[in-house]
């Protein structure tokens with residue numbers, strides 16, 4: 154509550170998305186009035202969880218598209234905080250420049266302009282990604298990457314290998330958002346989450362959830378994403394979605410927060426994960442053929458959340474055991490795993 158007794162207001166963009174749905178629930182439980190945006194509020198297949206969340210508090214669902222200039226004005230107006238979570242996340246786009254990079258940057262600036270117009274927003278929290286930190290060539294083992302590390306846009310655009318457009322979209326969106334924030338006196342904080350897993354109200358299945366369960370489900374394509382993370386970055390860093398959303402709220406509410414924050418609960422590898430899952434879930438069989446080929450024994454590269462922790466944030470889920478607490482049940486509920 155604010156000093157005058159009215160509820161603090163927050164805007165969360167992309168409310169039908171995986172991470173945004175957890176953040177909205179958390180904000181409502183903390184007593185915030187929340188405004189969220191979706192591209193089509195009438196699409197109940199994507200939005201039914203938002204109807205359920207309205208039982209928890211004041212939640213307004215508005216129509217907005219990152220491609221429509223000014224369409225976030227109403228959603229951001231009067232808000233104390235704006236969480237920019239919506240973004241194109243099409244990893245396998247045929248034309249990443251046109252379908253991922255340009256719309257991501259343009260869309261981020263579109264919402265930033267709405268924040269500047271609103272004049273009430275005390276803090277903007279942009280959800281970037283570890284993809285903006287760790288997609289860069291590194292020789293040898295034992296690297297620890299912090300917020301000073303940026304993915305190498307020149308290298309990525311020259312090689313165009315794998316889902317190269319996604320890290321580029323995240324680096325450029327972050328940099329353009331920072332530039333705009335400085336020019337317009339907006340207080341911007343960026344959170345760079347690693348592979349995000351765990352239960353969420355949204356029924357839509359985002360890539361990171363099937364990837365986290367792929368060793369148990371045997372889904373080759375989803376496993377390809379998990380292995381792709383290890384090959385591209387030298388390890389599999391993971392965070393539980395509840396910790397990520399707690400961190401987003403933490404950096405919004407902490408006056409002193411600034412700049413970038415990596416959000417990572419644990420650094421692991423595919424091989425370590427396979428051993429952990431085999432032991433913890435003997436009812437499922439980890440498909441041995443997925444584990445053929447070159448796999449890392451230990452992470453070559455680790456992502457560090459030391460800055461977030463030093464500034465007072467506490468992760469609740471710091472081991473694979475804690476992180477996987479609700480992942481399997483969630484996978485069953487979504488039909489990714491058999492009951």
Ligand SMILES: NC(=O)c1ccc[n+]([C@@H]2O[C@H](COP(=O)([O-])OP(=O)(O)OC[C@H]3O[C@@H](n4cnc5c(N)ncnc54)[C@H](OP(=O)(O)O)[C@@H]3O)[C@@H](O)[C@H]2O)c1
Nearest residue numbers: 167170171172192218219239240241282346348349359361
């Ligand atoms: N999940 C992870 O492991 C992970 C890790 C690091 C960073 N992130 C970042 O976290 C954010 C949320 O990702 P997520 O995992 O929650 O994925 P998600 O469930 O696919 O959410 C993406 C959201 O963005 C919206 N969106 C895409 N294009 C849009 C447009 N033109 N206009 C308006 N909305 C648009 C989507 O709406 P539609 O449903 O209408 O397409 C959806 O609500 C993204 O910025 C992503 O890069 C995710």
